[in-house]
Amino acid sequence: MKRLLTRENIVRLLLAAALGGTIWKGFMKTPEAASHLRPDWYFESLIGDGENSAIMKERHHDVLEATDKAVRVRLSELRAGVYAPAPGSLVSEESLVRAIRKNQATRERAVDDVLRAEEKLARAKNLQAAGWRMGLGFGPAGEERP
Amino acid sequence: MSRAARALRLGLWALPAGFVLGLGALVWFGAWHYPAMGLAGIPKTDSRAALEKAARGMTASEGLVFEDFDFAKFREAPTARDAYAWGAARCRARDGSTVFFWVYLEWSKKRGQWLRNYSLELAAPDDEIYFTRQHPGQLARARLALGKLLGQLAAHIREARQDLQRPDL
Numbered sequence: 001m002k003r004l005l006t007r008e009n010i011v012r013l014l015l016a017a018a019l020g021g022t023i024w025k026g027f028m029k030t031p032e033a034a035s036h037l038r039p040d041w042y043f044e045s046l047i048g049d050g051e052n053s054a055i056m057k058e059r060h061h062d063v064l065e066a067t068d069k070a071v072r073v074r075l076s077e078l079r080a081g082v083y084a085p086a087p088g089s090l091v092s093e094e095s096l097v098r099a100i101r102k103n104q105a106t107r108e109r110a111v112d113d114v115l116r117a118e119e120k121l122a123r124a125k126n127l128q129a130a131g132w133r134m135g136l137g138f139g140p141a142g143e144e145r146p
Numbered sequence: 147m148s149r150a151a152r153a154l155r156l157g158l159w160a161l162p163a164g165f166v167l168g169l170g171a172l173v174w175f176g177a178w179h180y181p182a183m184g185l186a187g188i189p190k191t192d193s194r195a196a197l198e199k200a201a202r203g204m205t206a207s208e209g210l211v212f213e214d215f216d217f218a219k220f221r222e223a224p225t226a227r228d229a230y231a232w233g234a235a236r237c238r239a240r241d242g243s244t245v246f247f248w249v250y251l252e253w254s255k256k257r258g259q260w261l262r263n264y265s266l267e268l269a270a271p272d273d274e275i276y277f278t279r280q281h282p283g284q285l286a287r288a289r290l291a292l293g294k295l296l297g298q299l300a301a302h303i304r305e306a307r308q309d310l311q312r313p314d315l
Contacts, residue, residue: 048226058221063232069216071269074243074244082241082242098276098278099276102275
């Protein structure tokens with residue numbers, strides 16, 4: 001009779017267990033499984049992520065506004081003769097004016113990012129309030145039309 | 147084995163060991179020690195005190211005099227329970243010009259205290275906001291970025307040393 005408890009078989013068993021555990025954990029994180037089997041956890045993570053990203057987008061907007069102010073103050077102090085760039089520095093009146101213009105576009109985008117993050121958070125809260133669950137069948141392809 | 151061969155073997159072991167120890171020390175300092183330095187005991191609700199303590203140390207290590215916060219914010223995620231504090235500190239440089247310093251802290255749920263996060267001088271002369279397509283060239287950019295990273299590390303080490311000398315700072 002062949003021995004069952006060999007070193008190879010133990011390794012095979014451990015590998016299978018690890019693979020099974022990974023598949024199970026991944027499956028329990030899909031919206032299909034999580035929204036049906038543990039909706040509290042699902043919506044808590046969805047809303048928690050939404051809150052953290054909304055705060056992050058606000059912070060990114062703030063750092064751009066603060067950078068803009070720093071550049072403008074530096075430009076005015078350069079013109080007033082308070083600030084003098086070191087020889088070979090990247091900072092000059094032209095580069096400061098250019099930096100303000102470049103930052104303008106980034107700041108406009110950041111305003112939009114803040115709004116989108118807030119919308120996404122509101123959407124997650126609405127889904128929770130409506131008791132939404134991920135559909136298990138095949139949904140209609142493309143955009144739904146009334 | 148001859149003495150020369152033994153010395154060679156020892157040297158070959160000491161080289162990677164020293165490298166690993168040095169890397170470990172860098173990670174310990176950057177990821178564990180420096181972020182927390184002097185911020186233990188400040189409650190989550192008193193983010194202003196934590197921001198001010200961090201700002202004073204950071205700006206002093208860069209040779210700046212901290213004046214006040216241009217603005218400071220505290221935000222807490224109600225469901226995720228993560229908390230953040232950030233602000234722009236107005237400082238005076240040695241030549242009398244104004245410098246704004248970005249200070250960003252995160253509340254660590256694991257360690258139960260405020261931790262310093264990525265903070266830097268805003269619109270510093272080596273900031274990428276001054277970069278344009280051709281100027282400076284790729285190599286000069288890489289050198290500036292590396293210089294900025296090493297400069298920040300040096301400032302953090304200076305801050306840790308002045309924190310040892312003046313714990314009241």
